[in-house]
Amino acid sequence: MAGRQVVDAPASESKLIDSFKMHVATIESANLEQLHALSVSVGWPLRSEDLQFLRDCGRGYVAHDDIGRLTGSAMWFPHADDFATIGMVITSPRLQSNGTARWLMEHVLWDCCGRNLRLNATRASRRLYHSLDFQPMRTIYQCQGIVRQADSTATTEQPPIRRLEGEDLAAVAELDAGAFGVSRTALIGKLFAQSVGYGLFRGGRLEAFALCRPFGRGHVIGPVVADSDADALAVIRRHVAAHENQFLRLDTPVETGPFATFLSQSGLAVFDTVLAMSRRGKGCADVVQGSNLYGLASHALG
Numbered sequence: 001m002a003g004r005q006v007v008d009a010p011a012s013e014s015k016l017i018d019s020f021k022m023h024v025a026t027i028e029s030a031n032l033e034q035l036h037a038l039s040v041s042v043g044w045p046l047r048s049e050d051l052q053f054l055r056d057c058g059r060g061y062v063a064h065d066d067i068g069r070l071t072g073s074a075m076w077f078p079h080a081d082d083f084a085t086i087g088m089v090i091t092s093p094r095l096q097s098n099g100t101a102r103w104l105m106e107h108v109l110w111d112c113c114g115r116n117l118r119l120n121a122t123r124a125s126r127r128l129y130h131s132l133d134f135q136p137m138r139t140i141y142q143c144q145g146i147v148r149q150a151d152s153t154a155t156t157e158q159p160p161i162r163r164l165e166g167e168d169l170a171a172v173a174e175l176d177a178g179a180f181g182v183s184r185t186a187l188i189g190k191l192f193a194q195s196v197g198y199g200l201f202r203g204g205r206l207e208a209f210a211l212c213r214p215f216g217r218g219h220v221i222g223p224v225v226a227d228s229d230a231d232a233l234a235v236i237r238r239h240v241a242a243h244e245n246q247f248l249r250l251d252t253p254v255e256t257g258p259f260a261t262f263l264s265q266s267g268l269a270v271f272d273t274v275l276a277m278s279r280r281g282k283g284c285a286d287v288v289q290g291s292n293l294y295g296l297a298s299h300a301l302g
């Protein structure tokens with residue numbers, strides 16, 4: 001296939017980039033402050049805690065120069081034996097367009113050994129992923145801002161919502177698996193532990209949920225799973241109301257309709273977009289994301 005990157009041998013342990021020789025090391029070995037500085041250098045709002053959480057959930061590599069300065073990173077998150085997401089692909093601005101990201105991605109792809117892969121590509125990274133045989137799937141809208149006029153009361157009758165408790169975790173993980181395309185129970189457990197969640201129950205059965213946790217400049221709502229805009233709205237409404245005059249973010253594939261309108265009316269305007277892309281693993285069945293995934297956990301985690 002045209003443009004296909006065949007990774008049939010491990011990538012080299014070092015690479016000469018301009019006058020710099022870069023070395024690869026595992027992401028765990030990286031200094032957290034340096035990793036934070038790297039993400040800040042490309043304008044990302046992640047906190048050290050967010051980066052540590054990503055390290056706890058995934059694996060990956062950093063590039064560093066001869067005197068230990070961190071110059072790049074790339075991570076992957078193994079949600080299932082045959083499926084992973086990719087994220088934290090960063091090259092220090094002064095060293096971009098020298099092949100660092102491609103080199104780190106070769107390491108990641110080698111480790112992923114044939115898994116189905118999904119990622120959310122920024123504009124700057126599309127060419128890279130396209131040349132590595134990732135195919136475009138859909139646009140993701142990064143909605144964020146200071147919450148205004150948070151409306152906790154809906155005009156129509158509201159479905160039964162309650163705060164999620166520990167005993168709901170299995171049902172949340174199951175509903176998420178149907179929407180995300182594969183079960184990511186371990187990750188949902190970790191997110192659940194640091195989130196406030198609301199669930200919509202009908203006949204005692206969980207039909208929609210939204211988690212919300214501290215992240216970046218404030219809080220992020222996600223994942224959000226629901227079968228309709230009305231249900232999705234019902235489970236995010238209280239999170240939005242709870243963060244009036246605070247910074248809130250939600251990454252969604254939903255562009256129009258009541259859900260999107262509510263977000264923009266609440267102050268969560270579309271700040272940026274990324275392109276969800278996927279790459280089919282050799283011999284793996286396709287992993288299909290459902291239309292009921294209204295909110296992502298994060299760009300890196302899907």
Ligand SMILES: CC(C)(COP(=O)(O)OP(=O)(O)OC[C@H]1O[C@@H](n2cnc3c(N)ncnc32)[C@H](O)[C@@H]1OP(=O)(O)O)[C@@H](O)C(=O)NCCC(=O)NCCS
Pocket residue numbers: 042087088089090091092095096097098099100101102103119120121122123124125127128131
């Ligand atoms: C995207 C990013 C990681 C690329 O890193 P890099 O080390 O410059 O990438 P490479 O040098 O390995 O280049 C890989 C390909 O991307 C292209 N590319 C690099 N930067 C680009 C840019 N700003 N715009 C368009 N294409 C770009 C290169 O030309 C190359 O394509 P080619 O092989 O067909 O010539 C880097 O620009 C970056 O850190 N951006 C900010 C963070 C970000 O958006 N990360 C992606 C998250 S999904």
